[in-house]
């Protein structure tokens with residue numbers, strides 16, 4: 001599934017719509033270069049999960065993981081600075097990914113081999129404000145969500 005956004009607000013709206021459809025236990029890989037809009041999309045997802053606006057969603061680049069509580073918990077990972085698979089295990093990644101929250105992994109392609117997910121979101125910078133989104137499902141849950149997204153989230 002493909003779509004484009006023109007500006008950060010549209011990316012947040014797309015993320016919000018996705019967050020509203022998200023089910024407990026979903027794992028989503030989020031890829032794209034620095035400045036592509038991964039965190040911007042994550043901010044929208046948090047809105048869709050009814051995370052309080054008091055705790056702003058920022059890249060967990062140094063902490064590797066931020067947790068936000070909403071309708072579902074949001075486990076927001078950023079693997080940019082992660083060098084070894086062991087470090088991911090030390091963070092307790094598996095327990096989060098197998099938990100009831102929504103796991104969102106920025107820079108997932110650094111660890112693709114060891115991450116199992118229902119879907120991936122890849123963002124490409126086309127122009128200053130234009131971003132191309134490519135959604136790919138890996139299992140039935142992922143396909144179901146993308147099907148709902150294409151009906152509810154794309155204009």
Ligand SMILES: Nc1ncnc2c1ncn2[C@@H]1O[C@H](COP(=O)(O)OP(=O)(O)O)[C@@H](O)[C@H]1O
Pocket residue numbers: 005006007008009010011032033034035036037038039040041059106128129130131
């Ligand atoms: N269509 C768009 N979608 C998302 N971000 C955009 C868009 N157009 C411009 N931007 C800008 O690109 C930057 C994206 O930053 P961020 O979400 O932190 O990227 P990443 O987490 O992928 O490194 C922000 O400064 C944002 O304002």
Ligand SMILES: [Mg+2]
Pocket residue numbers: 038039059078106
């Ligand atoms: Mg980021």
